[in-house]
Amino acid sequence: MTPEQMRDASLLELFSLEAEAQTQVLNAGLLALERNPTQADQLEACMRAAHSLKGAARIVGVEAGVSVSHVMEDCLVCAQEGRLYLQHEHIDALLQGTDLLMRIATPGSANVGPADIEAYVALMERLLDPSTSSTRVASPAFDVSHLLMTSEPAAPVIDPEPVQRIEPEVISEPARRTPRRTEGGERVLRVTAERLNSLLDLSSKSLVETQRLKPYLAALQRLKRMQSSGLRALDTLSEQLKHAGLGHETQEALADARRIMAESQHLLSEQTAELDEFGWHAGQRAQLLYDTALACRMRPFADVLVGQERMVRDLGRTLGKQIRLEIEGEKTQVDRDVLEKLEAPLTHLLRNAVDHGIESPEQRLLAGKPGEGVIRLHVSHQAGLLVLELSDDGAGVDLERLRQIIVERQLSTAATAAQLSEEELLSFLFLPGFSLRDTVTELSGRGVGLDAVQHMVRLLRGAIVLEQTSGRGSRFHLEVPLTLSVVRSLVVEVADEAYAFPLAHIERMCDLRPEEIVQLEGRQHFWHEGRHVGLVAASQLLQRPPSQSEDETLKVVVIRERDAVYGVAVERFIGERTLVVLPLDPRLGKVQDISAGALLDDGAAVLIVDVEDMLRSVDKLLNTGRLERIDRRNRHTAELARKRILVVDDSLTVRELQRKLLINRGYEVAVAVDGMDGWNVLRAEHFDLLITDIDMPRMDGIELVTLLRRDNRLQSMPVMVVSYKDREEDRRRGLDAGADYYLAKASFHDDALLDAVVELIGGAQS
Structure with a gap:
């Protein structure tokens, strides 16, 4: 590549960045002008954006960009001067020009031919002044100087020197990429996600390492206290030895020991203080480094909203609906990874609100609503989570229609569907392939619905809830982590x-x-x-x-x-x-x-x-069936006593058989002849398990279990039902009454009973 080609490549890249920023200004401003065509500040911002793009395109030699931005600027200047009142068709054409400019400026995008430029310029001229359109249509190889002489608007326009957006050193050093600048003038550099992750990882480890100084400081403090105790012990020893008539050499040795101990304590105090100060400063710097590295991963939520307001507007126009998107909290900071994963679900929810939620203007007027529908997106931080609330003032969900579709698709019987609550009905909307539309359209009925949104939210370890009020609108509540890091x-x-x-x-x-x-x-x-x-x-x-x-x-x-x-x-x-x-x-x-x-x-x-x-x-x-039970009693107490079981059955043979089996296994067993007898025994003594028959005189097993479950002292006791009745409805009666296990006597054998007992309360001793 020649130096000239390198210079041109660098300038084209700058033009692409310039176009990206200015088309965002145009999109936002034009959508605001569609609601209020006379907003002076928005007209000024859009005009300057188009003018800047024209100058930038002229500098880099992108003639198509000059032509398109010039006619857009003409239209906006006419609106500023009051010679033109912007209608929907003007906004449509200006937005079309914005898209065309982005295609022109994007490397590798679909080619824009001379015919496209001619057609667009002709369209704009017809909208402005059909009588002069023939003088302003640019040819494929139009003369720029001629365009400047004949096509500038009559009203004076301040030209903010486009060359100021290209730094001189970039032109002289084409190999170096120029950092972008934010609206506040801050320099912005491109850094890979891997490097940011590595930086965050290193900063977190640095923060952890500074915490390891605390144990060392604590140990030094203990050593300092030990030395103080040693000095006091030496003083006491010196006083005691004075009365023993010490020699001169002994006194000097004792004095040396005290001096050395005092000096070491002083040195230790100094070093401890220095280490304490160093640890504090190191911790502060490590925390600042970590917070800064974490902040590098955070982006304003507005980054995911680029183009969303335009998408809602264009989609509404396609469907013949008037819709406004209101956004609150777009400056909320979110991890860039979370932000990227939220773009697709948010787009789907917005399209869903436009297509399914907002009614046509005629329907809204009949319902006593304004002809223009409103979709509101509120973004905020709550308890360490990113909370998104997307609501609309549309028709809500037709619950009866939803109930009918559930039955038609055999997802539920008619009787069950009739008893489903609103929350249960709405949960069907999140099933894969579920749609309220009967036919496939460009927007609906393709089987990719709210289940895709729910899947992505789950991947983010978040949750989504749908609420609705018939005739008044729907509301999606999403909660996801602020960061995955x-x-x-x-x-x-x-x-x-x-x-x-x-x-x-x-x-x-x-x-x-x-x-x-x-x-x-x-x-x-x-x-x-x-x-x-x-x-x-x-x-x-x-x-x-x-x-x-x-x-x-x-x-x-x-x-x-x-x-x-x-x-x-x-x-x-x-x-x-x-x-x-x-x-x-x-x-x-x-x-x-x-x-x-x-x-x-x-x-x-x-x-x-x-x-x-x-x-x-x-x-x-x-x-x-492999879920283990948690021992509810103190382990030491459980080891001191055998577990006690009460067997309640009106058959002597059955009672004795069960009693002997359980005793031989090491359990302590008591028996009762019927439900009434069993109830009295239960209230008088402690048992770990109740084994009862169903059919008994005075009080049957169902009544006994029901009474037990109502008693605050006994309700946690495990219960096993052993009965000749082996039908499913009999088993269900026992379990519904509160039994934990149902064993049929018809299939009764030693191991079945003992295995069930072990499963319920464990072995005879813990």
């Missing part, structure tokens, strides 16, 4: 190792007493916010040794992922921490229940839990 977490201890639960998935933390744990269908639950929540041990999920703690109180983390809620029992709460996410070695593949790693302040490693994966593990354990 840093996660606010609760650090816990499991089997003497640290694990972190992201706060975004934590409902609450709590301490559970043994009496608060109940048994339902063989599983442990506790009461949380008006519902029973399943209880699982983190040690089993993470494949770690079970807890050896003798504390009866359980430390529980309540985690939620959409509708799935479980309590995870851990050994200890370490505390809340902000962790820098360190990806696991890709050679490990996907580690079950773990998403990444991190370092604590003391340099210790911690694994970050993949909550969604962990909940899948819980479901798998439940489906296979």
Whole structure:
């Protein structure tokens, strides 16, 4: 490449950057002018943007750009001077010119031919003044000087020297890339994401390393106190030895020891103070370095909004709708990785609001609404999360139509669909391939709907909720992390190792007493916010040794992922921490229940839990029946006593058979002849398990179990039903009453009973 070619390449790149910035100004300004065509500030901004593009295109020799921007400038100047009132067709043409300029300035884009330029210039001239259009149509090889003499507007226009946008040193040194500048004049350099990630990783490690000075300082402080104690001991010894008539040499040796001890203590004090000051400054600098590196990854949310307002406007015009997009919080800072992943879901939600949400002007007027629909996007930070609320004032969701489609597609029976709540009905909209449209159009009915949005939000470890009010509009509420590089977490201890639960998935933390744990269908639950929540041990999920703690109180983390809620029992709460996410070695593949790693302040490693994966593990354990029970009593107490079982059956043979089997296995067994007898025994003595028949005189087994579940003292006791009735409805009656296990006598054998008992309460002794 010749030096001249290199210079031209550099200038064309500058023109491309200039066009990108100025077309954004034009897009925003033209959309504002469409709502209010007489806004002087917007007219001025658009005119200057077009004028600047004309000058920049002239400098680099892009004649097509000169021609297009010139006729756009003419139109805007006429509007400024009051000779033209901007109509929708003018805005359409100006926006078309903006797109054309971007195509001209973008290297490698679709070619723009002379015919395209001629057609556009002719269009603009017709809109301005049809009688003079023939004098302003540029030929493919038009003369720039002629254009300048004949085509400048009559009104004086201040020309802001375009060459000032090209730094002189760039022209003389074409090989060097010129940094872009923001609106505030700050220099902007392009840095790869890998380098930013490396910088953040190094800064986080630097911050961790400074924390390691604290233990050294603490050790030096202890040494200083020990030396002070040593000096006092020497003083005491000196006083005691004075009365013993010490010799001169001994006194001198003792004085030397005291002097050396005092000097070493003084030196230690100085060094400790210096190290303390150094540690403080190092910590401050490391924190500043980390915060700065983190800020480099953050971008304003406005970056993802480029073109969205224009897209809503153009799409609305295509559908014959009048729509305005209002945005709040566009300066909210977000991690660039999150920002990139949000662009596609946000675009889909906006298109969905335009196509499905906002009605036609005629329908809106009939409903007593303004003809123009409004879509509002509110962006904010809340509790360490990025919260997006996208709402419209459209028609909302036709719930009856939705219910009908659910039945037609055999996703539910008519009877079940009729009983579905609004929240349950709306959840069908997030199913893959689900659409409210019967036919495929350019915008709808292609089977790629809200499920794609939900999938991307889940990948970001976030959540999305849809709410609607019939006739008044819909509202999407999205919550995603502000950054994927840093996660606010609760650090816990499991089997003497640290694990972190992201706060975004934590409902609450709590301490559970043994009496608060109940048994339902063989599983442990506790009461949380008006519902029973399943209880699982983190040690089993993470494949770690079970807890050896003798504390009866359980430390529980309540985690939620959409509708799935479980309590995870851990050994200890370490505390809340902000962790820098360190990806696991890709050679490990996907580690079950773990998403990444991190370092604590003391340099210790911690694994970050993949909550969604962990909940899948819980479901798998439940489906296979391998979920382990958590011992609710003090381990030492359990070792001192055998477990007691009450057998309630009106058949002497059955009672004795069960009693002998259980005694031979090491359990302590009591018997009762019917439900009434069993109820009296239960209230008088302590038992670990109740085994009962169903059909008995005075009080049957169903009544007995129902009474037990209503008693605050007894409701957590496991219950097994052993009955001759083997029908599904009989089994369901027993389980619905509160039994944890149902065993049919028809298939009864020794191992079946004993295996069920072990599953419910474990062996005879812990």
